[in-house]
Amino acid sequence: xxxxxxxxxxxxxxxxxxxxxxxxxxxxxxxxxxxxxxxxxxxxxxxxxxxxxxxxxxxxxxxxxxxxxxxxxxxxxxxxxxxxxxxxxxxxxxxxxxxxxxxxxxxxxxxxxxxxxxxxxxxxxxxxxxxxxxxxxxxxxxxxxxxxxxxxxxxxxxxxxxxxxxxxxxxxxxxxxxxxxxxxxxxxxxxxxxxxxxxxxxxxxxxxxxxxxxxxxxxxxxxxxxx
Amino acid sequence: xxxxxxxxxxxxxxxxxxxxxxxxxxxxxxxxxxxxxxxxxxxxxxxxxxxxxxxxxxxxxxxxxxxxxxxxxxxxxxxxxxxxxxxxxxxxxxxxxxxxxxxxxxxxxxxxxxxxxxxxxxxxxxxxxxxxxxxxxxxxxxxxxxxxxxxxxxxxxxxxxxxxxxxxxxxxxxxxxxxxxxxxxxxxxxxxxxxxxxxxxxxxxxxxxxxxxxxxxxxxxxxxxxx
Numbered sequence: 001x002x003x004x005x006x007x008x009x010x011x012x013x014x015x016x017x018x019x020x021x022x023x024x025x026x027x028x029x030x031x032x033x034x035x036x037x038x039x040x041x042x043x044x045x046x047x048x049x050x051x052x053x054x055x056x057x058x059x060x061x062x063x064x065x066x067x068x069x070x071x072x073x074x075x076x077x078x079x080x081x082x083x084x085x086x087x088x089x090x091x092x093x094x095x096x097x098x099x100x101x102x103x104x105x106x107x108x109x110x111x112x113x114x115x116x117x118x119x120x121x122x123x124x125x126x127x128x129x130x131x132x133x134x135x136x137x138x139x140x141x142x143x144x145x146x147x148x149x150x151x152x153x154x155x156x157x158x159x160x161x162x163x164x165x166x167x168x169x170x171x172x173x174x175x176x177x178x179x180x181x182x183x184x185x186x187x188x189x190x191x192x193x194x195x196x197x198x199x200x201x202x203x204x205x206x207x208x209x210x211x212x213x214x215x216x217x218x219x220x221x222x223x224x225x226x227x
Numbered sequence: 228x229x230x231x232x233x234x235x236x237x238x239x240x241x242x243x244x245x246x247x248x249x250x251x252x253x254x255x256x257x258x259x260x261x262x263x264x265x266x267x268x269x270x271x272x273x274x275x276x277x278x279x280x281x282x283x284x285x286x287x288x289x290x291x292x293x294x295x296x297x298x299x300x301x302x303x304x305x306x307x308x309x310x311x312x313x314x315x316x317x318x319x320x321x322x323x324x325x326x327x328x329x330x331x332x333x334x335x336x337x338x339x340x341x342x343x344x345x346x347x348x349x350x351x352x353x354x355x356x357x358x359x360x361x362x363x364x365x366x367x368x369x370x371x372x373x374x375x376x377x378x379x380x381x382x383x384x385x386x387x388x389x390x391x392x393x394x395x396x397x398x399x400x401x402x403x404x405x406x407x408x409x410x411x412x413x414x415x416x417x418x419x420x421x422x423x424x425x426x427x428x429x430x431x432x433x434x435x436x437x438x439x440x441x442x443x444x445x446x447x448x449x450x451x452x453x454x
Contacts, residue, residue: 024371047366134253137251137274140248141247141248143368144244151319200437220413
């Protein structure tokens with residue numbers, strides 16, 4: 001369970017946008033330090049009003065993090081950063097791997113839009129995370145940073161609906177193509193050609209249904225060539 | 228090289244936020260279909276004014292995608308989505324793996340904020356990608372979606388290896404297959420079959436070299452069938 005803490009956010013619109021991103025990725029607990037929730041946040045929050053309703057407001061970061069087992073600070077990506085305070089600065093992917101190994105109430109803290117978390121605030125976190133950005137422009141929009149991190153931390157696996165063609169169906173296709181190749185007198189570099197066909201079929205993500213249509217088609221060609 | 232195409236974006240602020248996310252992850256080419264760039268976009272674009280300056284404006288999606296070898300549509304994540312041509316819907320991670328295998332001018336298309344890309348627009352893409360979101364609230368903010376996808380695809384440059392078959396080479400293959408289908412008397416559901424073939428070719432990431440071998444093969448079959 002990961003909660004989002006916004007420390008002194010400057011813009012109400014961003015508070016709303018953050019809750020929308022939270023809702024998109026299935027995160028529900030928001031804590032805000034040093035700001036209220038106003039109309040603009042409600043407007044940008046769209047269908048995440050329940051998160052805004054349930055948000056907990058604090059005066060200090062210290063109070064906000066009290067109930068958490070693991071505190072993670074976010075900071076912009078700077079490879080040259082003096083890492084006295086940042087010894088455990090992870091990428092989002094690394095952070096995900098870390099969190100998979102542990103359980104416990106976890107807070108992900110985002111600093112103000114203009115300055116981010118201070119070195120002092122970062123040093124009090126258990127670990128820090130940075131989204132790798134282009135050197136030319138490291139500073140991310142607050143809600144973009146939240147969206148990227150929660151995307152990475154969401155445990156949703158991509159699910160494919162369609163059944164992929166089986167290995168056997170792919171083999172039937174490949175064999176048919178090889179036969180057609182022979183029947184048509186296309187003998188040039190036979191082995192390489194067959195390997196290439198196998199590779200293309202393998203990566204084409206052909207579905208079961210498509211496979212049966214294609215097999216019908218290939219058999220038809222074969223029939224014609226044999227005449 | 229991946230370019231971002233915004234199709235009929237409704238809100239100027241989003242155009243600006245999108246360019247900021249592009250800049251964060253090192254992507255520079257923006258194409259906009261059916262909208263202008265106004266002050267609010269400039270304001271939200273922050274330090275990405277060069278992307279806005281260089282943005283190309285088009286009246287139709289068809290014109291915008293003309294120069295691309297690989298066209299990827301984005302759509303919100305719905306496991307129940309029921310279009311037989313949309314079943315090859317990738318997660319951002321899967322898309323990255325696909326793109327690492329090939330090079331070629333690639334377009335990533337985002338639809339309007341309220342409705343997204345239509346099924347018709349999606350069916351004309353070579354492949355589609357969805358960010359896995361929570362069932363409770365699938366609809367992402369446009370610039371959040373761009374940020375998450377470009378975060379996932381960043382670091383791609385330099386990794387892409389083989390040249391992708393050009394749009395023209397794919398067309399030649401498709402036309403040849405259609406002719407072979409006709410010559411072989413495979414008339415069953417012709418239109419659907421041809422669409423299916425186009426779709427499979429689009430997502431098969433066939434390289435230029437493979438295309439020329441396959442075209443030779445198809446011509447050989449055609450020649451034999453004509454005898």
